[in-house]
Amino acid sequence: AQSVTQLDSQVPVFEEAPVELRCNYSSSVSVYLFWYVQYPNQGLQLLLKYLSGSTLVKGINGFEAEFNKSQTSFHLRKPSVHISDTAEYFCAVSGSGGSNYKLTFGKGTLLTVNP
Amino acid sequence: ETGVTQTPRHLVMGMTNKKSLKCEQHLGHNAMYWYKQSAKKPLELMFVYNFKEQTENNSVPSRFSPECPNSSHLFLHLHTLQPEDSALYLCASSPTTWAGGYGYTFGSGTRLTVV
Numbered sequence: 459a460q461s462v463t464q465l466d467s468q469v470p471v472f473e474e475a476p477v478e479l480r481c482n483y484s485s486s487v488s489v490y491l492f493w494y495v496q497y498p499n500q501g502l503q504l505l506l507k508y509l510s511g512s513t514l515v516k517g518i519n520g521f522e523a524e525f526n527k528s529q530t531s532f533h534l535r536k537p538s539v540h541i542s543d544t545a546e547y548f549c550a551v552s553g554s555g556g557s558n559y560k561l562t563f564g565k566g567t568l569l570t571v572n573p
Numbered sequence: 574e575t576g577v578t579q580t581p582r583h584l585v586m587g588m589t590n591k592k593s594l595k596c597e598q599h600l601g602h603n604a605m606y607w608y609k610q611s612a613k614k615p616l617e618l619m620f621v622y623n624f625k626e627q628t629e630n631n632s633v634p635s636r637f638s639p640e641c642p643n644s645s646h647l648f649l650h651l652h653t654l655q656p657e658d659s660a661l662y663l664c665a666s667s668p669t670t671w672a673g674g675y676g677y678t679f680g681s682g683t684r685l686t687v688v
Contacts, residue, residue, distance in 0.1 A: 490674045501577070501663055501679035509674040548616070552672035561672040565615045 460485040462549050464564035472572050473541055479534040479567045481549030491532040492550040492561070493523055502548060508532060519543070544571045576600065579664050579680035587688055588654055594683045596647040596664030604670045605647040606677065607639060608663040616663075622647060623670045654687045661685075 465480040483489060490509055494502040506517025513525040523534045532549060549564040577598045586592050598605065607619040621629035622641040636658075638650040647664055661684050665677040 490672070490676075492676045494676075494679075499661070499682070499684060501579075501681045502665075502677075503679070504676060507674065507676060550676065552674075552676070554673075559671045559673075560618075560621075561667075561677055563616050 460487075460489070460551050460553055460562050462551050462562055462564035464547075464549055464567050466567050467565065468568045468570065470570045470572060471539055474538050476537050477535065477539050477543075477569065479547050479549075479569065481532045481534065481564060483530050483532060483549070483551045485530075485551060485553050487553040489554075490552045491523075491525060492552075493517065493521070493532075493534050494548045494550060494563075495519075496546045496548065496566075498545075505534070505547070539569070539571045541571050541573060543569060545569060577664055577666055577678050577680035579662075579683050581683060582681065583684045583686075585686045585688060586651065586654065588656070590654075591650070591652040593651065594649040594662055594664075594685075596649075596680055598645055598664075598666040598678070598680075600666060600678060602666035602668050602678070603644050604667045605641060605644070606665040606667075607647065607649055608665065609660050610663055610682070611660040620649075621670060628670060651685075654685075656687050659685055659687045 461484045463482045492507045493505040496502045508515045508525045516522045546566045552561045580595045605622045609617045619633045620639045625641045640648040661682045663682045664680040667677045
C-alpha cells in the first residue's frame, strides 16, 4: 500500500527566507504526487502536482517541487516566503491501480512565517 | 457558481440535536468524499461515493449518516453527536474514484462544534 511521510510537523521561518517542506512517499507502482495548502478554517487547495515528464514542477504562489524517484521524495520549496504563506501543507500520492487508486495524504506540515 | 460548496460554514449543535451538512459540486464529477479533520490529527476519510453509490465506509459511527441523491450533492446527517465529534468536516470530489493525476477538489469545510 502507498504511504506518505512528511518529515516535519512544524517549520518556523522568517519572512523572505527560503523554505523547504519535505515529503517522502512509498509506493510499488507509478505515482502521481500532489501538494495541497490549507489556510486556517479553509479547505485544501491544490498547489501543484507531478504527473510525468519534467521532475521540477512549478505551482501557484511561487512554490515549486522536485520529484526524485531514486529517493522517493517530492520536496516543496519557495525561495522567499511571505507572511501570507503561513498555512498547513499536505503532500499526497496516488497510484495507477489496485489499492493505490485513492489519494493518500501525509499528516501535514505547519509552516509559520514570522516577521 | 463553480467548485465545491459546503454549507453551513459553521455549526454549533447540542448532543441531542439533529442537523445536516450539505455539499454541492458543479464540476461534473462522479465521486464524492467526506473527510473529518480534528485538531492535531491526520485527515480521516469517512465515506466515499461513486455515481451515487457508497463504495467506502471507514468504520464511521452510525450517528453519522451520509446521503448522496445524485452525483452533484452529498449530505452528512448528524444525530446524537459527542463532543469529540467537533471538527472540520471537508467534502471533496473527483472525476472518478481513481484519483490518478487529477487529485481531489475540496470545499471550504464546515466547522462543527458539539456542546
